[in-house]
Every structure is written in structure tokens, then in C-alpha cells.
Amino acid sequence: MRASPEFSSADRYHYAKNAHEAVLRLRDVGLVTQMQAIRIEDGAVLFDLASGAGLPADQW
Incomplete structure (x- = not known):
């Protein structure tokens, strides 16, 4: 699902x-x-692809 285009990425x-x-x-x-x-x-x-670190969504 893509985000609505009327909102900025922020x-x-x-x-x-x-x-x-x-x-x-x-x-x-x-x-x-x-x-x-x-x-x-x-x-x-919260997430680092290079090191493999990542917190579950409920901790974001």
C-alpha cells in the first residue's frame, strides 16, 4: 500500500x-x-540495516 500523495514524507x-x-x-x-x-x-x-539491529514496531 502506498501512502497518500497529498502528504509529505515527513x-x-x-x-x-x-x-x-x-x-x-x-x-x-x-x-x-x-x-x-x-x-x-x-x-x-530504531533500525540499522548494516548492523542488523531493529526494534519491534511497538517500541518505535
Whole structure:
């Protein structure tokens, strides 16, 4: 499912569920070789493709 085009990417990924789904899809289809998702509020690394680290969606 694609996000609605009337929202910017910042709006779409403001929600943890959408961001989590996006990083998993990008990883699974092989479109990226390096990617990190970092929570702006506290700088926590939520997902790091290179190291294999990733928190479950409910901890995002």
C-alpha cells in the first residue's frame, strides 16, 4: 500500500507504524543497502540495516 500523495514524507513517517513498515519494505525489496531509522526525540536507533539491529514496531 502506498501512502497518500497529498502528504509529505515527513507527515507519513511521523507515525511509527508507517515508518516501521517503510523500512522493512525497502529492506525486503532490496532498494537500499544502508539505512538507519533514528527517533528524533531522543536519538535512539530504531533500525540499522548494516548492523542488523531493529526494534519491534511497538517500541518505535
